[in-house]
Amino acid sequence: METPSYPPRLAAELLGITPKSLKASLEKDAYTPEDVWDLRAKLNLYPPSVGTRKQLFLNFKGGTGKTSLSTSYAWRLAEMGYGVLLVDLDSQGHATKCLGFEGEDFQHTLLNVLVKKAPITQAIQKSQLPNLEFIPSNLTMSTVDLALMPMAGREFKLKNALKEVEAHYDFIIFDAPPSFGLLNLNALMAADDLIVPVLADFLSFHGLKLLFETVQSLEEDLGHVLDHVFIVVNAFNATFKLAKEALEALKEHYPEYLMPQVVRQCTRFAQASSEGQPIFAFDRDSKGAGDVQVLIDEVIRRLQSSAKVAPQVEAKSA
Ligand SMILES: Nc1ncnc2c1ncn2[C@@H]1O[C@H](COP(=O)(O)OP(=O)(O)O)[C@@H](O)[C@H]1O
Numbered sequence: 001m002e003t004p005s006y007p008p009r010l011a012a013e014l015l016g017i018t019p020k021s022l023k024a025s026l027e028k029d030a031y032t033p034e035d036v037w038d039l040r041a042k043l044n045l046y047p048p049s050v051g052t053r054k055q056l057f058l059n060f061k062g063g064t065g066k067t068s069l070s071t072s073y074a075w076r077l078a079e080m081g082y083g084v085l086l087v088d089l090d091s092q093g094h095a096t097k098c099l100g101f102e103g104e105d106f107q108h109t110l111l112n113v114l115v116k117k118a119p120i121t122q123a124i125q126k127s128q129l130p131n132l133e134f135i136p137s138n139l140t141m142s143t144v145d146l147a148l149m150p151m152a153g154r155e156f157k158l159k160n161a162l163k164e165v166e167a168h169y170d171f172i173i174f175d176a177p178p179s180f181g182l183l184n185l186n187a188l189m190a191a192d193d194l195i196v197p198v199l200a201d202f203l204s205f206h207g208l209k210l211l212f213e214t215v216q217s218l219e220e221d222l223g224h225v226l227d228h229v230f231i232v233v234n235a236f237n238a239t240f241k242l243a244k245e246a247l248e249a250l251k252e253h254y255p256e257y258l259m260p261q262v263v264r265q266c267t268r269f270a271q272a273s274s275e276g277q278p279i280f281a282f283d284r285d286s287k288g289a290g291d292v293q294v295l296i297d298e299v300i301r302r303l304q305s306s307a308k309v310a311p312q313v314e315a316k317s318a
C-alpha cells in the first residue's frame with residue numbers, strides 16, 4: 001500500500017486549522033502523514049483526551065464487519081491525532097491485510113507473546129501512519145486457544161501483556177475472530193469497551209444474546225466489568241423491509257447499547273479490503289467512511305461524557 005498523501009485542504013482539516021494557517025506553518029502541495037504528525041506536535045493540535053481505551057470489535061458470528069470497521073476505525077483515530085495500536089487477533093490475518101501487510105511475512109504475533117512469553121514490543125509493527133502501530137496475525141495464531149488451555153491464569157495473558165505498553169496509546173483496538181474460545185476470552189478480559197457490529201437480520205439476534213450472556217458470566221465468574229457496549233448496525237440497506245424491521249427490533253431490545261446511526265451498505269468496503277487499504281485511505285469520501293466517522297464521533301462523545309478527562313491528549317507515539 002502506498003503511503004497516503006494529503007492535499008492542503010485535507011491536511012488542514014485533519015489538524016483542525018484553516019488552509020491559510022497550515023500554509024503559514026509549512027507550505028507544500030501534498031502532505032505526508034509524518035508532515036501532519038510533526039505539525040500536530042509543533043502546533044500542539046491534539047484531539048480531546050479519552051484516557052487509554054481498549055476496545056474490542058467482537059461478534060461470535062462471522063462476516064458482520066468486525067475487520068472492516070475495526071481497521072477503518074483505528075486508521076481514522078490515528079488520522080485524527082490519537083496514538084493507536086491495532087491488534088489483529090484473527091488467524092486469518094484480515095486486519096493485517098487491510099493495513100496492506102501479509103501476516104505470513106511476520107515472525108512475531110500474539111502467539112509468541114501469550115504462549116512463548118516474548119515481550120509484546122517484539123510483536124508491534126509500524127504502519128504507514130506514524131501514530132498507528134499494529135500487532136499482525138497469521139495462521140500460526142490458530143493454535144493459540146489450544147496452547148493456552150493448560151496454562152495458569154490463561155484468561156489474563158493478554159491483559160497482562162498489554163500493561164507494559166498501554167500507556168503509550170490512546171486507543172488499543174482489537175479485531176476479534178468469530179469464535180468462542182480462550183483468545184476471545186482474553187480479549188474480553190483486556191477490553192474496557194465492546195463494539196459489536198451486527199447485521200440487520202434476525203439471525204444476528206441469536207448471536208447477540210449469546211454475547212450478552214458471555215459478558216454477564218465474565219462479570220460473575222471473573223469479576224470483569226466492561227465500561228461500555230456499543231452495538232453498531234453494519235451494511236444497512238434501508239430498501240429492505242426485513243432490515244428495517246430488524247433495526248426496529250434491535251432498538252426495542254437493546255436501546256441503551258445501540259448506536260443511533262447505522263453504517264450503510266457500501267461496496268467500497270469490499271474494494272478497499274481487496275486492495276489492502278482501510279476505507280479512509282481508499283475512498284475517504286465514500287458513505288462508508290462518512291458513517292465510520294459518525295460512529296467515532298459518537299463513541300468519543302459518550303466516552304467523554306462518562307469520564308473525567310483532561311482536555312487534550314499528549315503525544316504518545318512518534
Ligand atoms: N458496510 C458494509 N457494506 C458492504 N459490505 C461490507 C460492509 N462492511 C463489511 N462489508 C463486507 O462484508 C464482508 C465481511 O466483512 P468483514 O469486515 O470481513 O467481517 P468480519 O470481520 O466480521 O468477518 C467483507 O467482504 C466486507 O468487505
Ligand SMILES: [Mg+2]
Pocket residue numbers: 066067068090094176177
Ligand atoms: Mg474479520
